[in-house]
Amino acid sequence: MEHETLGQIFIITVLSSNFVLAMFLGLCPFLGVSGKLETAVPMGIATSFVMLVASLCSYALNQLLTHFDLEFLRLIAYIAVIASAVQLVEMVMKKFSPALFRALGIYLPLITTNCAVLGVALFQTARGYDLGQAVAFSLGGGVGFSLALILMAGVRERLNLSNLPGVMHGTALSLMLAGLLSLAFMGFGGIGVAR
């Protein structure tokens, strides 16, 4: 992993190993809020932002825990830090940009239990990324998540207008759609690894 450049990490995380469609992280919000474009866009932005904050915090935290030989506390520390980071982001946003805060509404607190956010922290630790790589990884994860969410919302908006058999409505069809999207994203498989 050492020889990957920052750009490669970013592109790979956005396309060929997309968080949602290839690594199955953050499926609940992906299926929950991808019904309409108006909700998909702010959700994507908010999650990306929290991912970046969580990635930076957990990088610092990991250094601290490794220094004191407390690796077994990692998981508990990460989840606590993410929860407080979300809370902090919420408070800052409320103070400085009430319009954005209102637009995001309930989605902000729910980001705490988004496994994509904890996933960023855990995967960057497991792969031993340094600070720059961690930032590229979390940015890529956020952009990839938003991309998948927005694509899905676009397709589902069209789907609402079409005529379907009754059983097909709901989650089953969304999963089929996600499968097709995932199949399409597999086509990016070779991108980013070329030297």
Add this chain to the structure above:
Amino acid sequence: MSSQPLQASNMEQLLEGIWKQNPVFVMALGMCPALAVTVSAFNALGMGLATTFVLICSCTLISMLRRFIPREVRIATYIVIIATFVTLVDYLIQAVSLALYEALGAFIQLIVVNCIILGRAEAHAAKNPPFSAMVNALGMGIGFTIGLFALGSVREILGAGKLFGISLFGDQFQPWVVMVLPPGGFFVLGLWLLFFAWLAKRKEAQHGA
């Protein structure tokens, strides 16, 4: 006389998690691990059992502590309790089966953010005595394991022609590789959900007629 309805309700609660409110097929919860680790039946079973263990332990503990946890910080408390048990399971799996540990990877630690556990803690364990919470958690855990197993076995049979690593169809079988790749997970889960939706619809139609 009084124990009879109590037992019936316990049994009902157990069955509720396994069948009527199956977390994977009916409520569509906890789908991230459900799709990510179910490339083989063995992984699926391991993940299901790990989640069941965390579910039972944390729900029982939360239920015991339910009078002492202040409402304002309950979610944070639940998450810390859940994270503790997940760390336990993480080290346990690493000690017992290194192969399983490497196959599941970061997804063992991601059990923390599995919505089933926090959902059970908030919806059931926080309001009920320990035994009832335990039974409910056991039912949900078994239901989740069955769901994962159904996904994992179908994917392994179609994608590799094997079940638990044992070849089923002989050398002539051409594996349907896409089934063990990410899209296959979405397709198989989608088909299972479709099947259950169809069952529910048919039952409804029979009752209506």
